[in-house]
Amino acid sequence: MGVEPKTILVVGADAGMRSTWMRVLQQNGFTVETAADGCQALARMSAGGALSLILAVAEKGRAAGRELLESVGRMRAPVPVIVVSACGSVAEAVETIQNGAHDYLVMPVSPERLMAAARAAMTAVEASAGGTRAPEHRVGQKAFITHDPQLLEVLEMARQVARSTATVLIQGESGTGKELLAAYIHRHGLYPEAPYVAVNCAALPETLAESELFGHEKGAFTGAVMRKIGKFELAKKGTLVLDEVGEMALPLQAKLLRVLQEREIDRVGGGMPVPVEARVVAISNRDLARSVTAGTFREDLFFRLHVVPLVIPPLRERPGDIRLLADHFLARFGSQVGKVVSRFSEQALRLLNQHPWKGNVRELANRIERAVLLADGDTIHPRHLGLEAASESRSAATPTMLFRCGTTVWEMERQLIMGTLSEVDHNRTRAAELLGISIRTLRNKLREYQANTAAPAAARSA
Numbered sequence: 231m232g233v234e235p236k237t238i239l240v241v242g243a244d245a246g247m248r249s250t251w252m253r254v255l256q257q258n259g260f261t262v263e264t265a266a267d268g269c270q271a272l273a274r275m276s277a278g279g280a281l282s283l284i285l286a287v288a289e290k291g292r293a294a295g296r297e298l299l300e301s302v303g304r305m306r307a308p309v310p311v312i313v314v315s316a317c318g319s320v321a322e323a324v325e326t327i328q329n330g331a332h333d334y335l336v337m338p339v340s341p342e343r344l345m346a347a348a349r350a351a352m353t354a355v356e357a358s359a360g361g362t363r364a365p366e367h368r369v370g371q372k373a374f375i376t377h378d379p380q381l382l383e384v385l386e387m388a389r390q391v392a393r394s395t396a397t398v399l400i401q402g403e404s405g406t407g408k409e410l411l412a413a414y415i416h417r418h419g420l421y422p423e424a425p426y427v428a429v430n431c432a433a434l435p436e437t438l439a440e441s442e443l444f445g446h447e448k449g450a451f452t453g454a455v456m457r458k459i460g461k462f463e464l465a466k467k468g469t470l471v472l473d474e475v476g477e478m479a480l481p482l483q484a485k486l487l488r489v490l491q492e493r494e495i496d497r498v499g500g501g502m503p504v505p506v507e508a509r510v511v512a513i514s515n516r517d518l519a520r521s522v523t524a525g526t527f528r529e530d531l532f533f534r535l536h537v538v539p540l541v542i543p544p545l546r547e548r549p550g551d552i553r554l555l556a557d558h559f560l561a562r563f564g565s566q567v568g569k570v571v572s573r574f575s576e577q578a579l580r581l582l583n584q585h586p587w588k589g590n591v592r593e594l595a596n597r598i599e600r601a602v603l604l605a606d607g608d609t610i611h612p613r614h615l616g617l618e619a620a621s622e623s624r625s626a627a628t629p630t631m632l633f634r635c636g637t638t639v640w641e642m643e644r645q646l647i648m649g650t651l652s653e654v655d656h657n658r659t660r661a662a663e664l665l666g667i668s669i670r671t672l673r674n675k676l677r678e679y680q681a682n683t684a685a686p687a688a689a690r691s692a
Contacts, residue, residue, distance in 0.1 A: 236352065237261040237280060241271045241298070242314075252284065256347070268298045275301065279310045282352050285344075288315040288326075299330045310351040314339060333565065334369045343568040350565035352648060374407065374414070375558050378548035384540050385414070391538045392418035394411070397490060398511045399535045401518065402542035404659060405592030409473065414510045416469040419509065424468030429463050432477035432659075432669045439482050439496050441456070444489075462495050465508035475512040476521050477669050482526065487531045510535075513652025515663065526668060543588040545594065553583055555591060559598035560610065565631035571602050574610045581617045644679055647672070 238260050243545065251261040260282075265271040271284065286298055302309055310332040315322060323334045332351040335343070357402070374385055391398065392415045400408045400670075407687050416426045434442055441450075445460030461470055472478075477485065489495050490510065494503040512535045521527035545551065564571045574582070578601075588595055601614035647665065654660040662672045 235259055235261045236282035237263060238283045238287045238348065239263050239265060239271060239274060239309075241265045241268065243267060244287070247287065250676050251344065254344060258345055260348075272301050272507045275309075277624050282309045285348065286311060286313055288313055288322075289537050296329055299326075302330065307469060312347055312351055317525075340568065342570065343565075345569055346568055347565045349570070349572070350561035352361055358558035362427050374410065375554050376548065376551050376556055377554060378543070378551050381548060382550070384411075384542060386414050387538070388540055389418050391415070393420050394510055395509050395536045397509070397535055398513065398538045398540060399518070400513045400540045400542065402515065403590055403592030404542055404663070405541040406517050407591055408513045409471070409543060410513070411540065412471045413471070414511060415511060420470065421467045425465050425473070427465040428473055429461050430473045435480050436482075439479065440485065443482075443496055444485070444495040445492060445500075447500045450497075454499065457497075458629065459497075460495065460497065462489065462506045463504065465506075467507045468509070469511055470508040471511045471513060473513045473668070474515070476514040476516045476527055478519055479670070480526075483528045483531050487528065487534055489619040490531075497544050515659070516668075521668075545590045549583060552587070552594070555594055556582055556598055559595050560602065563599045563602040568603065569602060570608055571607050571610060572603045575612070577612050578610050578615060579617050581615060585617050621683070643675075647675055648679070676690040 236256055240255070240262060241264070242251075243266055248264045248266075252264060255262045263274060264273055265460050268286075271286070275281070284298070284302065299311055299313075302311055303322075311329045311336060312333045313326050314335045316337050317460060326334045333347050339347075363616075374381070376385075381668060388398075388411060398412075398415060399434060400411050402408050412428070413426065416422060429443065430603065431439075441454075441458060441460065443460050443462060445458050445463060446454050448454060448457050474484075489506065491625050492503070493507075494505045496503055518527055518532050518535075522529045522532050545555075556647075560571060560574070589596075597615050597617065598610075600616060601610045604614045605611075648660070650664055651658070651661045654664065658672055660670055662669045664674070667675075
């Protein structure tokens with residue numbers, strides 16, 4: 231018994247365009263129905279009958295398909311929607327995706343691009359029983375895609391606590407999706423329309439960190455020519471994300487603790503406390519409990535942040551998700567570049583499953599994007615992934631540290647740090663993780679080495 235063709239609903243006022251798209255879709259094996267406008271489309275959906283995709287042209291002068299997207303979102307089994315606009319803009323694209331569209335295209339759209347986008351949309355939301363697809367936990371255009379019980383439990387807990395004001399601490403390795411989980415919590419929180427403000431604590435200069443977080447009054451210090459509103463106030467009732475919170479200097483940690491306890495801030499140079507309502511989500515790629523033991527993170531602040539701890543497991547601990555994510559990225563990047571790349575060879579799948587994925591989901595996404603760009607057909611082969619070469623290169627390049635008797639501890643430390651940086655292509659975050667030190671300490675060490683290198687050179691030129 232044959233498989234019933236999937237049905238696509240084409241919505242648009244231009245009869246010629248509807249006819250053209252219908253012909254393209256039918257030639258690729260789909261059943262196609264059409265509607266002249268949103269009202270007809272809603273009537274078709276109300277009539278029942280399975281739809282696999284809605285392809286809708288945005289009506290001129292109106293938010294791209296907003297009414298249609300809202301109606302689709304209320305359906306028991308929502309259908310993916312691709313919105314096509316005649317005169318697209320970045321603002322409209324962002325709004326359309328936020329309203330629930332799976333993809334946003336700008337005319338003219340080639341048949342190849344249309345089919346790639348259609349297949350990507352249907353592939354991404356497929357969740358048939360016993361199949362290889364996983365349901366999505368969406369945050370705008372991005373999503374968590376997983377069958378892993380441990381990660382599903384983390385997502386369920388995140389959704390349960392999202393509608394509270396409790397502080398959340400998200401921990402996990404680089405590339406696992408900690409920032410996405412923070413956005414997921416905000417999206418399902420009490421005030422999803424309120425601001426979502428993210429701060430990278432490692433990038434905050436120590437001299438300006440307090441002003442950035444809490445704001446300052448005019449004249450508070452040299453250069454403060456006007457009042458500045460800090461991140462806590464900018465977040466209002468929304469979410470303030472403190473990324474890499476473990477890199478925050480100890481004096482600032484004490485002030486953050488007070489804010490979390492009292493729910494009020496003191497602007498630099500201000501005379502009166504200012505109440506704040508923002509919900510705080512802290513993120514760290516380091517084990518903060520170890521940082522407490524090492525004395526680089528306050529124990530009382532750790533317990534204050536640790537109200538709801540969420541730990542994202544690394545990709546190597548959920549091997550069943552590798553194929554799911556690979557298929558998802560294959561569909562996404564194929565759609566973006568307008569290429570129909572639909573499968574992996576058995577050898578490529580074997581490589582994907584054997585690779586350690588130290589860079590987690592981010593590394594996997596980068597590899598699949600590379601493979602799609604290099605693919606010369608509909609199949610991804612090992613040569614497109616470049617994993618064998620990368621593995622051999624790492625093995626050949628891994629240095630063995632040998633120190634002669636009499637080498638100073640300072641010089642051994644310098645060689646170890648510089649060698650580790652070289653090994654990870656000068657990724658300071660990754661180097662700090664491997665070395666077991668903070669990024670701030672790593673920066674200080676590098677400045678020290680630079681100063682010691684510059685001093686003899688200056689002496690020689692004198």
